[in-house]
Amino acid sequence: MKRVLYVVTVFVVLVFFAISCGKLDVVGTDSIRSFGELLQNAPQLVSEDENGGWSIHAPDDTARFIWSLNDIVLEFDAAPFIDAGLDPDKLPDYFTWYDGTLTIGTKLENKETYNEEITPLAAYEYIVKQKRSAIGYHAAMDHYGVSLENGNLFEWAKDLNTNDKDIVFALDPEPFIRAGVDPNNIEGWLFDKVLVDDKNGRMIQVDKFLKPFNVIIY
Numbered sequence: 001m002k003r004v005l006y007v008v009t010v011f012v013v014l015v016f017f018a019i020s021c022g023k024l025d026v027v028g029t030d031s032i033r034s035f036g037e038l039l040q041n042a043p044q045l046v047s048e049d050e051n052g053g054w055s056i057h058a059p060d061d062t063a064r065f066i067w068s069l070n071d072i073v074l075e076f077d078a079a080p081f082i083d084a085g086l087d088p089d090k091l092p093d094y095f096t097w098y099d100g101t102l103t104i105g106t107k108l109e110n111k112e113t114y115n116e117e118i119t120p121l122a123a124y125e126y127i128v129k130q131k132r133s134a135i136g137y138h139a140a141m142d143h144y145g146v147s148l149e150n151g152n153l154f155e156w157a158k159d160l161n162t163n164d165k166d167i168v169f170a171l172d173p174e175p176f177i178r179a180g181v182d183p184n185n186i187e188g189w190l191f192d193k194v195l196v197d198d199k200n201g202r203m204i205q206v207d208k209f210l211k212p213f214n215v216i217i218y
Contacts, residue, residue: 027136
């Protein structure tokens with residue numbers, strides 16, 4: 001009995017040690033698997049970006065998630081927001097308005113040289129390694145996601161076989177509302193409440209602009 005207790009104690013200690021050392025990263029590791037499945041099952045949405053890296057575009061071509069070894073970006077058509085009252089000059093500085101599109105981007109730190117073959121999935125793995133804080137799990141939707149900060153995200157289903165929202169583009173509506181947008185009148189975007197974890201791990205409801213799609217071809 002004492003031997004069993006000893007083994008269990010050692011196992012628990014090793015698990016906590018692994019967690020404290022960052023070696024047991026379930027979300028980061030499984031998000032790589034899940035992102036790989038998305039790339040494999042929705043190749044019609046994946047393309048090389050003209051500025052380097054790769055992109056996953058919405059089926060209606062009004063939004064893209066772009067990733068590379070240097071940055072992560074959300075790009076989306078500005079027209080529906082402008083038609084709903086947006087004055088782009090009143091948006092915060094982290095938005096860029098150019099040639100009819102709005103973009104939000106986050107730079108990566110590039111702490112080391114990447115020597116392996118650079119594929120779309122390898123580039124995502126690099127993001128997990130270099131900016132782990134940007135990768136999260138949204139329990140209410142059973143999604144993994146990449147945060148562009150300030151409440152803006154690209155999410156995809158953890159399990160593509162059981163989720164009817166394979167990819168979702170999500171924006172914080174507050175900056176748009178302050179810049180004149182009628183949140184209930186944006187063509188192609190839903191204005192809805194979403195359950196998320198707050199900083200204390202409690203579930204709360206927050207407003208989001210959402211563009212969800214079921215995109216997988218079987």
